[in-house]
Structures are given as structure tokens and as C-alpha cells.
Amino acid sequence: MSATILSWSLLVALILLGLAMVVAAFRMMRGPRAQDRIVAFDAFYVNAMLLLLVFGMRTGSTLYFEAALVIALLGFVATLALAKFLMRGEIIE
Amino acid sequence: MNHATDLPLWAALVVSFFVLLGAGLTLIGAIGLVRLKTFYDRIHAPSLGATWGTGGILLGSILLFSVLQSRLVVHEVLIAVFVTVTTPVTLMLLGRAALYRDRSENTADLPPPLRTEGETKSGDAI
Numbered sequence: 001m002s003a004t005i006l007s008w009s010l011l012v013a014l015i016l017l018g019l020a021m022v023v024a025a026f027r028m029m030r031g032p033r034a035q036d037r038i039v040a041f042d043a044f045y046v047n048a049m050l051l052l053l054v055f056g057m058r059t060g061s062t063l064y065f066e067a068a069l070v071i072a073l074l075g076f077v078a079t080l081a082l083a084k085f086l087m088r089g090e091i092i093e
Numbered sequence: 094m095n096h097a098t099d100l101p102l103w104a105a106l107v108v109s110f111f112v113l114l115g116a117g118l119t120l121i122g123a124i125g126l127v128r129l130k131t132f133y134d135r136i137h138a139p140s141l142g143a144t145w146g147t148g149g150i151l152l153g154s155i156l157l158f159s160v161l162q163s164r165l166v167v168h169e170v171l172i173a174v175f176v177t178v179t180t181p182v183t184l185m186l187l188g189r190a191a192l193y194r195d196r197s198e199n200t201a202d203l204p205p206p207l208r209t210e211g212e213t214k215s216g217d218a219i
Contacts (some may be wrong), residue, residue, distance in 0.1 A: 001102060003098045006108060009112060016113075023120075035187060036135065040139075046147065050115065050147060
């Protein structure tokens with residue numbers, strides 16, 4: 001009973017997060033200017049990280065947690081570098 | 094879902110609530126990213142997924158693994174702290190970069206400059 005409830009709700013959460021990733025990817029492709037694309041990229045990697053977490057809850061393994069942590073770390077650095085590049089035209093001054 | 098057969102019913106309900114809350118809020122934030130008109134509106138939308146979206150899913154994950162393994166599993170707090178610390182930094186830097194670009198090009202959807210007390214000429218500082 002409880003396994004069924006958990007399985008279905010995690011499946012619904014996976015679908016919702018996948019839809020959110022699709023919507024963010026749409027803004028990333030369409031975005032009129034570069035800063036729109038970077039905001040969409042930021043939302044995209046956060047959604048990918050949450051998707052991996054829910055997938056890990058569904059399989060009961062903690063391996064996915066480490067992948068999510070790596071995505072959070074690298075995504076932050078990537079967005080920061082892109083924003084810095086927009087501001088100055090170079091990353092390391 | 095073989096690992097969750099001996100999960101108590103209340104834990105399944107609470108975990109489902111938190112995970113669905115987090116995923117739903119993340120989807121609302123992503124839809125806001127598409128529907129809002131200007132960039133300065135749009136930059137606020139994804140933070141919905143970065144705050145309660147992440148928080149809900151991480152709370153659900155902590156509760157699920159703690160009940161399943163009969164001990165306190167809190168390594169998800171690492172992600173929560175990291176996302177909470179880094180999201181404002183990223184979005185503030187990005188907002189400043191966008192403001193800098195828009196001011197140098199004088200685009201149409203530039204937000205009005207801040208007016209502080211006793212200042213006649215404003216809007217110079219970024």
C-alpha cells in the first residue's frame with residue numbers, strides 16, 4: 001500500500017520535473033537575449049538536480065545523491081562564469 | 094520499489110506530500126520563466142524552484158531514507174545549504190550584468206532608476 005503510494009507520487013514528481021526541464025529548455029532556446037538564456041540554464045540545472053534526487057528516492061540508492069551534488073557545484077560555477085562574462089567580456093581579470 | 098515495502102503509511106504520505114509540493118512549485122517557477130514579459134520579471138521565477146522546490150524534495154528524501162534505514166540520514170542538507178547560499182549570488186550578479194548591458198544600450202524595458210532621499214540626479218550607480 002505505502003509502496004504503491006510512494007511509487008505513484010514519485011512518478012508524478014518525475015513527470016512534473018521533466019515538464020519543468022522542457023519549459024526551461026524552451027526559454028533557453030528562444031530567449032531574446034543572452035541573460036535570458038543564462039537564467040533558463042540556471043533553472044535547467046536546478047531541475048536536473050531535483051530530477052536526479054527523485055530518481056534516487058525511487059530506486060532507493062544514494063549514488064544519485066552524489067551526482068546531484070556534483071551538478072549543483074558545477075552548475076553554480078558555470079552560471080557565475082557566464083554572468084561575469086556578460087558583465088565584463090572576460091572571466092578572470 | 095522493492096525497497097519501500099516495509100515503509101509505514103504515514104511516512105509514505107508525508108514523503109509524497111513534500112515531493113509533490115517541491116516538484117509542483119518547481120514547475121510553476123519554470124512556467125513563470127516562459128510567461129513573464131521582461132527579463133527583470135523572469136529572473137524572479139526560477140528562485141521558486143531553488144527555495145521550496147529544492148527544500149520540499151530534500152525534506153522528502155531525508156524523511157524517506159531516515160525511515161528506511163532506521164537512522165538519521167542528513168547528507169541532503171549539503172545540497173540544501175549549497176543551493177541556498179549560491180542562488181542569490183548567481184542571480185544578483187546576473188541581474189547586475191543585465192542592467193549594465195541594458196543601460197549601455199538604452200533598451201526599452203529598462204527598469205526606472207532608484208530614487209534615494211535628497212538626491213536629484215540618480216541612476217548612476219549600478
